[in-house]
Amino acid sequence: MPPQNADGSDRQPSALTPFRYRIFLAIWIASLASNFGGLIQSVGAAWLMTSIGAPADLIALVQASTTLPIMLFSLMAGAIADNFDRRKLILASQVFLLVVSVALTLCAYFDVVTPWLLLGFTFLVGCGTAFNGPAWQSLVGEMVPRSDLPAAIALNSMGFNIARSVGPALGGLIVATVGAFAAFAVNAVSYLGLIAVLARWQPARPPRALPPETLRSAMAAGIRYVAMSPNLGVVLMRGAVFGVGAIAIQALMPLIVRDLIQGGPLTYGLLLGAFGVGAVGGALLSTRLRQALSLEALVRIAFLSFAVCAAVAGLSSFTLLTMVAMALGGASWVLALSSFNATVQLSSPRWVVGRALALYQMATFGGMAFGSWIWGVAADGYGTADALLIAAGVLVAGATLGLRLPLPELKTLNLDPLNRWTEPHISVDILPRSGPIVITIEYAIREADVAAFLAVMAERRRIRRRDGARHWTLLRDLENQEIWIERYHNPTWLDYVRHSQRITQADAAVGERLRELHQEPGRPRVRRTIERRTGGPAPDPGSQAHDLTEPLTDPTRSS
Template identity: 80%
Template sequence: MTPEIETLDNQNSALRPFRHRIFRDVWIASLFSNFGGLIQSVGAAWLMASISPSADLVALVQASTTLPIMLFSLVAGSIADNFDRRRLMLASQAFLLVVSVALTLSSYFGLVTPWLLLAFTFLVGCGTAFNGPAWQSLVGEMVPRTDLPAAITLNSMGFNIARSVGPAIGGLIVGAAGAFAAFAVNAISYIGLIAVLARWRPAMPPRTLPPEPLASAMAAGLRYVAMSPNIGIVLLRGGVFGLAAISVQALMPLIARDLIHGGPLTFGLLLGAFGMGAVGGAFVSARLRQALSAEALTRSAFVGFAACACIAGLSSLPVLTVAAMAIGGASWVLALSSFNATVQLSAPRWVVGRALALYQMATFGGMAFGSWIWGAAAETWGVADALLISSVTLVAGAVLGLRYPLPELKSLNLDPLDRWTEPKTAIDIRPRSGPVVVTIEYIIRESDVVEFLSVMAERRRVRRRDGARHWTLLRDLENPELWIERYHLPTWLEYVRHNQRMTHADAIVGERLRALHKGPERPRVHRMIERQAGWVTSEVDVPAHDMAAPITDPTGSS
């Protein structure tokens, strides 16, 4: 076995995901695409400075690129979860190619105005917003679950490699050939990724249900995240980290100019040190994950970035500040990759795109808000004090982990259970028929009531998270051992969808309830369709009283 293969097979190797050819090919193509995007950013900023004297318009170039990520991430995540993610990513890349070609031609022929340039950069941001959730959630289809954290870290490393040298290359291209050349390079950078995606034919499980309507899909994503404590913790911690840690990047030009009295070259060295630190953090991440828990690693990243901000605020020595930037880059990639991996490992495939989109919105929102806060703080108290305050905030973020630690998810199986089959009904039920009312009867001994109520609290969370409404638990007044779980779904299609979302981890709750049930047979399930008295339907040719009859199932499946 060659040394290269041994490295890729090593469980502790950060390069292990490269064993999977499709991930390796997409990663390399994405690396070149990231280079192109950063080169285009330099070209757009320089072009705006050349055609407009307004500092506000120059600042809006960056804002117009990031604003669509805030606006459209949830929409993009909903589409990614309901359609072929590969095709969505392919469509996003094709859209970005068309926009970049149009920008290149407009720039070459001198047709670009400030507002037209902002429109183009906004469209680039839209393509990026729709590409992000599809690409991030596709990683779980390219590599097995065990390699997922390392794959996510490699993605972060790839972006930081591009960020380390991309702006400098962009500056050289703009200086030598003009902004249109930077736009042309970016357009060319999409071709490789489009070719790789077009050639890939993943084995996709057949879709047995139609896609969710967009509004319903977005609501389902919000509901799932709101009812998932693990993901909620990541959103909180990610938002805090983005808010506090962005101080270093937002103030880096001022650190170079005012604190260590350098110029553009010094600024470039700081950017490069940050990027190279991120690359180094990615390489050691796999070994750190073997040695530390997710929370310990994240807390270390908070403290490491606090040290970066503190040293940058106090140092007047370029060498020391460059070293601090390297620490900050490593801490940055370790924290963000841990958050991203936790979200992916906390969400089943049917909702992972929406979960990632909401995480992205929380983190980018923290960064956007933090950039404004630290800029205002630097204006009021000075750059050094602003960095020291952000350092204290980062330490507080690490302490927050004592109350809201990141979960350990290595043993959580979120694969679909695939045990449930759609029951046969005695009346004609169509996908839009409803509302559907489900009741499940349990016989519970008095001595088991406390445990039963505890398990039912988890059952309620899972039911509501997966779409159930009006969940209630009833106890019979004449037979105290009889308990009835009751919930509604708006249509039969949503009832089927609700049951197909069941994972192996969710099934543990059902197994605990069946163990507590002391009836002669398994818990009895009644499925009923709600009807008003005297109601007449054109959907099914049966009397109203027949439609209201329950469908019973003694198997205990829901």
């Protein structure tokens, strides 16, 4: 339940409302400390690689070795997060990162680090981060109610940007005064708080009625769900475009300092700090802005504001003006990315949210990686100022893209499970792996309602395929033109049960509309059959053919 005042009335939501939930506050504080540690370690790794005389290409690979695992393993991590306890997965990831950081600290302390060994350690850190990310982001939905999810996501982004504002400078101070090994040690200690909080938290989890999906099928199901969900496709595309354009600021910031405002390390730190302060401000304003604006309007403003940031940074030669631009960019960064993240979570039911977030993360990080390379090439060929102006143009184009591909408004979309379907009683002894299962549903539709029926069935087809149905077809009886038959396959009986339990409250409207169009007394008749091969020895129960005919008592249970 949302927090209430002493008189029992609901409090007005604000950007800080999620902090009223004790577990969210505890994990947020612990994550803030962990973010500080991670940024301090990144400074130590970069400096250590430089100090041991590594060539420039290996120095550049430090950042790549951390981000590459996110591209490689995010979908796998999302599939695992959706099929197992997310809290335990995060806990395992944090323990793994702790072990890696301790090992790196010891190697640095005893001065046995080589360039390739350091890259190996940073790659392992990236692997731990990749498996932690989807589980951590999707776990937020278990800490706060749906109404506070966008604010919670913005606060998480704010926490990271607070760390990014101060962490690198603190890391540089630690490396300069004590050594790189101390930066690694600080990072190792930073994991302990989050591990302790996660170990003590025991959230109530509903019992799992079905066994977990295999990793391969879970990954395929995640890709299929996103591909068959127009709302998610729009978010991934817009997120990738934003990543390509907005990353220009961070990729070219050292060149902005050196070439455009003729500054030094202090100026670089000021610009980073201004970007972080703007991000914190954007997070604090996000809830009020979401109440005043539509989601699409907010994202368009974020695109255009970041375009202004890039343009001013490209044209300005004054440090103060560039700092103001960076603050605007930081606010826009948080508003856009937190809006995308919240839209993905609010557009995905809990069974697939980790995989949806993983694919969003891959699209956005992929856009950032591609953009970093593009803007580096552009700055080398045309100059830093022109590269930033081109990036501003890309961001304006991204805002314009919203005219054709607007983000959905999700305030009324209910993706909780419908929970009306119950596994039917069957008279034949089959196994969960028995199949393929063929489902046919017979409708009686008047000629005058055919156009409306076909329109509803188009949405039915998308939902069926999105949730795992195969070979979906719609047939019309040649002898009785009012009879229409929906037909689809599931590979096994277990897949059929899993598919049927994925129906959401939002999907129920399709079933209700089909019930209205069906003209015969009772509900549409459902026939469940299992394919059988002909000839040869008698098959085992997993492949025997049986007619599992049974009418439904509710149209939504035909799923």
